[in-house]
Amino acid sequence: METMTPTQAAAIKEREPDAAIVAVPVRNYGTAVAAAIVLIIAAAIGYSLLTNPNFQWGVVAGYVFSPVILQGLGRTLLLTVITMVLAVILGTGLAIAPRSKNPVLRMASQAYIWFFRGTPVLVQLIFWYNLSALYQYVVLQVPFGPELFRIDTNSLITPWTAALLGLVLNEAAYMAEIIRAGIGSVDNGQQEAASALGISKSQSMRRIILPQAMRVVIPPTANETINLLKVTSLVSVITLPELLYSAQIIYSRTFETIPLLIVASLWYLAITTVLTIGQNYMERKYGRGNLPTAVKMKRIKRILR
């Protein structure tokens, strides 16, 4: 460090002590260079998007609102909604089961999560679609007794049933983990207080524990929903004409592969954007540890009434 000459030191001393500090900020050349690189890459991408004719933006525009694509989009949304609703219901059951005193129920829940999280959802989808190779008929029978119901597996497993089986069973495993964490976040004293009041375990789960777990459960669930929206594109392999498969149907005929993939991507991006806005809203509402959430909910309920 350089030492100050006496005159410099005197000059600093002379200044008013409460005067605003005028100082040269620290220069960070590393970030400036990084920012420049980012800008150059962005410009290159932008230039290419606009000038490369192979993107065929005209074709993209022509297909964005075509009926086949919109029908596919509708199926994608329907798959996402049905899967999420059923996965939340099944996942809640799987999250509550480990709290049981019965070791069989505890282990069953763990085994389920282990299996369905441990195998790729794509494999599961193809597996369900080909179930008839494993079982020719699905039969409901009293054990060692009369047969109540029999159906040909091939007529039971349509692309829709296979898709829902694969997606729901897989998603439920993830939802179970999220809900389990939510239940775990509720203070033990809540269950004790409910017990001491003579409230049964099942009643307190429904009225006391789960409503409080929501605060922790909702943000990651929104995240899961966004993820699931895109995962539904996997069911294109079992010929369910959702958004991606609808695009594939068109480009297999016209060979306009890239523009149609762009069409599908634009829709995925659009829906994800809407869901992200919803997620941010939910996180603001539930993510904070503060409890006036309940107060806000009351106010919203009052307004809606």
Add this chain to the structure above:
Amino acid sequence: MSAITDRQRPLVEASNIRKSFGHLEVLKGIDMVVEQGTVSCLLGPSGSGKSTFLRCINHLEKVNSGRLLVDGELIGYRQRGNKLYEMKEREVVAQRQKIGMVFQRFNLFPHMTALENVMEAPVLVHKENRAVVEERARRLLDRVGLGNRVNNFPSQLSGGQQQRVAIARALAMEPKLMLFDEPTSALDPELVGEVLDVMKELAETGMTMIVVTHEINFAKEVGDKVVFMDDGYVVETGTPEQVLGNPQEARTKSFLSKVL
């Protein structure tokens, strides 16, 4: 039945209660009788087992051996012949409805208003008419001095106010016995008085109360009986004058010299 004979009838009878957590024995044979309409204060250093014993009374903890009767009923078990059968949850829950409990950390339901906290159990468990319960809940909140805070959420109430809501919530089930587990230990010093006042008033109405506390003055003033516990044993039992004024045991003396 006159009040005098009532006071002699034992409501809680504990004999030779033992309780272990793993290898650690925290209750080493507790005998205690609590007569109806009396206030018993459990004193003792932390880790002496007083809170555990309290939690055994409403079966939040299972006892390992001994007999615990509340209102003549064996808690948590059914005796048939000379065998004990564990009770079903439905039966345990029914027994708990007669026993109110107030916790150190209040444990109010944070997603419900004060009024909803008090109304929850009677509506859910006894399937009582909402309007009737609301009437009673408002009266109870009024009685603990919170008639003007019924629509507040717990997060909008002070610790003392929360604890008073918790007392009203327990009373809403119309219990025969009230258990208090260090009800003022989590409170700022200036809020302790308002909770003790509510408890004092409750004692005056003839409620049978068992209070785990460090408030020696409360024990002196309101207690009919003081039980001093240490290391899983009941060391000394008697009136407040006897135990607090003229302790016989060395351990009682040394504890009191530290807290007084």
